[in-house]
Amino acid sequence: MNWGAIDRYAKSLIKEAGHKIRVSFYKTIDVESKAEANDLVTNIDRDIEQFFIRKIREKFPDHRIFGEEGFGDEIKSLEGVIWMLDPIDGTMNFIHQKRNFAISLGIYLEGVGILGYIYDVMNDDFYHAVKGEGAYFNDERLPMLENTPIEEAVIGVNASWVAPNRRIEHMPIVEMVHRCRGTRSYGSAAIELAYVSSGRIDAYMSLRLSPWDIAGGMVIAQEVGAIATNMKGENPHLLGQDTFIVAKSGLHEEILKNYIVLK
Amino acid sequence: MNWGAIDRYAKSLIKEAGHKIRVSFYKTIDVESKAEANDLVTNIDRDIEQFFIRKIREKFPDHRIFGEEGFGDEIKSLEGVIWMLDPIDGTMNFIHQKRNFAISLGIYLEGVGILGYIYDVMNDDFYHAVKGEGAYFNDERLPMLENTPIEEAVIGVNASWVAPNRRIEHMPIVEMVHRCRGTRSYGSAAIELAYVSSGRIDAYMSLRLSPWDIAGGMVIAQEVGAIATNMKGENPHLLGQDTFIVAKSGLHEEILKNYIVLK
Incomplete structure (x- = not known):
């Protein structure tokens, strides 16, 4: 090839x-x-x-x-x-x-x-x-990403995932929103993945993405040491929709462990 | 002068x-x-x-x-x-x-x-x-803004205002987030005011802004027919912090009337 x-x-x-x-x-x-x-x-x-x-x-x-x-x-x-x-x-x-x-x-x-x-x-x-x-x-x-503690992290998360929803418990997400430095939402998963990869935001998450939304960005993110998984911590499903989170390595673990509670 | x-x-x-x-x-x-x-x-x-x-x-x-x-x-x-x-x-x-x-x-x-x-x-x-x-x-x-119904509106609102907070009831905001076409958050009130004025988003709100955050943007917004007030519907306080909402004219009224419940 x-x-x-x-x-x-x-x-x-x-x-x-x-x-x-x-x-x-x-x-x-x-x-x-x-x-x-x-x-x-x-x-x-x-x-x-x-x-x-x-x-x-x-x-x-x-x-x-x-x-x-x-x-x-x-x-x-x-x-x-x-x-x-x-x-x-x-x-x-x-x-x-x-x-x-x-x-x-x-x-x-x-x-x-x-x-x-x-x-x-x-x-x-x-x-x-x-x-x-x-x-x-x-x-x-792009340099390798260094970890950022949640208190200093800017996280890409849309307001709709902070509201009650049928995929994850929203109250831990509310806690995350208050704990982190700030949140942003740009309306394009690809741009948010590019922002994580270039260190402009520290994490990005969504409760429903398709393979074409994340396929390109995951290759880029992995090359700078970011971790991209679904919200179970597994590789995202590449044949259909799935939950998604990409973050600097320690931050990814911290968010999954402390703030993501799947229903 | x-x-x-x-x-x-x-x-x-x-x-x-x-x-x-x-x-x-x-x-x-x-x-x-x-x-x-x-x-x-x-x-x-x-x-x-x-x-x-x-x-x-x-x-x-x-x-x-x-x-x-x-x-x-x-x-x-x-x-x-x-x-x-x-x-x-x-x-x-x-x-x-x-x-x-x-x-x-x-x-x-x-x-x-x-x-x-x-x-x-x-x-x-x-x-x-x-x-x-x-x-x-x-x-x-910049052309005068035409109204957009809430179902087609993209609204600038940060995730933190969708969570329980001490200024407004959050459940009506959750309802607004679900009702509108989408939400965005860019992390700069000035840029969000500029986006409303240029028709890139249809409304923007925040629960705490200072006069210098909104003073320039309000002049611009008013020239294209947007309405900028605090969440009581009054002129924002220009000597200290206040709540804030700017939107196309009909949409401003609709959001204030149906989704903003001050505590």
Whole structure:
């Protein structure tokens, strides 16, 4: 497997897709709801996913594609090479803000992340990593993360997970929110993973994410020593939705042990 | 009063201060806690405030300055011209992220906001307004906001206000969080006010803000038709801390009426 060639091709596709997205703001963006009212999709999400699929199949016909919009392959196993793609992670931000969204891509071999990319399109911020070879923010090598105690930690957690919900006990999360230095919520799992990887926040958690939301970011996060698991402390499920937490290593343990109580 | 001259001078000071802040990342940043452990301040916040004060006093010796770091005047009344300044709004972001902070400045005459500025330093995004003459994002005129029903609204609210607290009943806020399209939290009141003014989010609320956090943003928000009040629906207190909510006009009424229950 020539991973160097795959890496170069993936990077060029992402940059070209970013350009297409920026140009799309001069065209009409059609917004639709998916299964849930606030799960939005646009013609641009679909166009960008189809662009990737066409280009990947042209060059790597034996690779499979697991994309948010469903134009790729039906993925029921993690065999071979799989491109896990969210063409626009943070579609709500894309629609409402025209910023703060990202292209998220992870390329996995037999279920193991080899290449990871997060492209914050409007800031032209490109986070990327090759397993075992370190992670980069644009051309700058990202340093290994040092631990931060919870009292000094800034944690990415959406207000909706602090409210009563059916997945975790919310009162320990309330305690965590009060204990930590502060919380943030940016509305894009990919950008929040990129922020953890670059030390801008110390942890990020969500109660429901899909493989394409986290596949790229997990490769990057692991290269700087962050720990990414589901809320049981296991590898996140890569064939369907799961809970998720990524954090600096000691902080990950502390949050899981003291503040996450699954229902 | 030559407001044109004051406006031009304020803009040039803000741009120069932004440059000083960007350069400061090459120097040592000393971090200290203020009264509360998570209320942080750095030597840069202090340097920038002192730079403004020196420059303002040089040119407008009869204007008073109400600044977050306390180097300005002791302000006990709103008489005359007051520059309400937060040299770095979002100090925690400044320290942890080196981005997502802003210079916030409002210039008030007898308690009425005449000039407003928010400068997102690292994005070089400048929001500014003159009372009665419209608001601008860089060189672009910001359009008047159209209302958004709560079901389609993205609301800036920090997780800590969704938890039980001593200011408002948290269960109606939980209901609001579930009812709206989504929530965000960026860690800078000034940037969140700028986001409301430019239509990127539809409302923003906080249970405790100081005059310098909101003074600049309120001038901008009002020029695009947003309503900014405390949670009683009154003008926010400009001499001390208060609750705060800014939103598109119908949405402001809806949130105050249905979701804010003061204790």
